[in-house]
Amino acid sequence: MLRTVARDTNSRPGHGRRRTPEGWPEASRAAASVPGVDEDGGRTSAEDGAGASGAGPALKLVGLVKRFGGRAVVDGVDLLVPAGSVTGLVGPNGAGKTTTLSMATGLLRPDAGTARVLGHDVWADPVGAKRLLGVLPDGMRLFDRLSGRELVRTTGELHGLARAVARERAEELLDVLGLTAAGDELVVDYSAGMAKKAALACSLVHAPRLLVLDEPFEAVDPLSGASIRGLLGDFVAGGGTVVLSSHVMELVERLCDRVAVVAGGRVLAAGTLEEVRDGRTLEERFVELAGGGERGSGEGLAWLRRS
Numbered sequence: 256m257l258r259t260v261a262r263d264t265n266s267r268p269g270h271g272r273r274r275t276p277e278g279w280p281e282a283s284r285a286a287a288s289v290p291g292v293d294e295d296g297g298r299t300s301a302e303d304g305a306g307a308s309g310a311g312p313a314l315k316l317v318g319l320v321k322r323f324g325g326r327a328v329v330d331g332v333d334l335l336v337p338a339g340s341v342t343g344l345v346g347p348n349g350a351g352k353t354t355t356l357s358m359a360t361g362l363l364r365p366d367a368g369t370a371r372v373l374g375h376d377v378w379a380d381p382v383g384a385k386r387l388l389g390v391l392p393d394g395m396r397l398f399d400r401l402s403g404r405e406l407v408r409t410t411g412e413l414h415g416l417a418r419a420v421a422r423e424r425a426e427e428l429l430d431v432l433g434l435t436a437a438g439d440e441l442v443v444d445y446s447a448g449m450a451k452k453a454a455l456a457c458s459l460v461h462a463p464r465l466l467v468l469d470e471p472f473e474a475v476d477p478l479s480g481a482s483i484r485g486l487l488g489d490f491v492a493g494g495g496t497v498v499l500s501s502h503v504m505e506l507v508e509r510l511c512d513r514v515a516v517v518a519g520g521r522v523l524a525a526g527t528l529e530e531v532r533d534g535r536t537l538e539e540r541f542v543e544l545a546g547g548g549e550r551g552s553g554e555g556l557a558w559l560r561r562s
């Protein structure tokens with residue numbers, strides 16, 4: 256059972272802890288010690304082109320480009336995510352975060368560049384990459400005519416888990432995410448937050464080694480948010496790596512040990528939280544780096560002011 260889920264909502268995932276949740280899969284344990292990555296998640300070896308052994312960064316994006324209607328919405332994104340880290344991707348609306356994460360996880364084909372998950376190219380070796388990858392995409396389409404319980408079980412079976420294993424893991428995940436009582440309701444009847452939690456359970460059921468989560472806390476209540484933070488903490492403590500996007504700077508500062516600021520389809524700053532903050536709060540740094548875009552003067556909308 257996932258009884259080891261942390262309830263300490265103030266700690267960062269994995270920080271100060273190095274536990275492996277009882278019964279949680281070998282794949283996560285295997286990643287707990289990754290050659291070539293030091294304890295701070297930084298590279299210690301010159302070789303970062305990881306092989307199938309899993310050595311090297313958990314995610315490596317090189318020169319990713321995506322154009323829509325001739326406009327480059329992702330314009331040469333490079334990003335190295337060390338194994339064992341929790342990396343936050345932040346940026347203004349329309350910055351290209353979702354597009355980048357979609358290309359990183361094999362959901363959208365890049366016009367240029369490469370994405371490697373623990374050494375597996377997501378486009379040249381999609382099966383190898385997706386076996387190691389759990390994804391919570393933005394606006395995910397779920398099989399919503401299934402119940403939450405059926406959805407998580409079925410996802411596990413589609414990943415090749417034995418039926419009994421998929422059932423057991425589905426129950427544990429539903430329990431941790433507070434969905435047990437609603438487990439037999441159809442996903443189509445779920446609230447936005449419940450659907451997000453069901454999708455998160457699906458992203459975890461096959462015990463990935465890299466989790467890529469697009470706005471995982473959006474629409475989620477504070478109690479569930481704490482459960483998710485605990486779940487991610489255990490995942491990282493067990494050797495997993497997390498990349499998440501969020502607009503909530505305080506959350507990123509609390510959860511992440513690394514951060515990348517994206518705007519206009521480019522990475523403006525990336526590194527450890529301390530490096531990127533550079534002595535300020537993340538919000539201040541964010542505004543400094545990504546601000547100054549299109550903002551109204553505030554002189555319009557006179558019709559909104561009564562006096």
Ligand SMILES: Nc1ncnc2c1ncn2[C@@H]1O[C@H](COP(=O)(O)OP(=O)(O)OP(=O)(O)O)[C@@H](O)[C@H]1O
Pocket residue numbers: 323324328346347348349350351352353354355
């Ligand atoms: N399928 C598409 N066709 C055309 N334009 C697209 C498509 N998908 C994204 N875009 C455009 O690409 C840009 C980046 O969008 P993206 O969703 O990646 O931004 P984002 O950083 O995730 O934004 P937000 O924080 O608002 O979720 C936006 O201008 C968006 O309109």
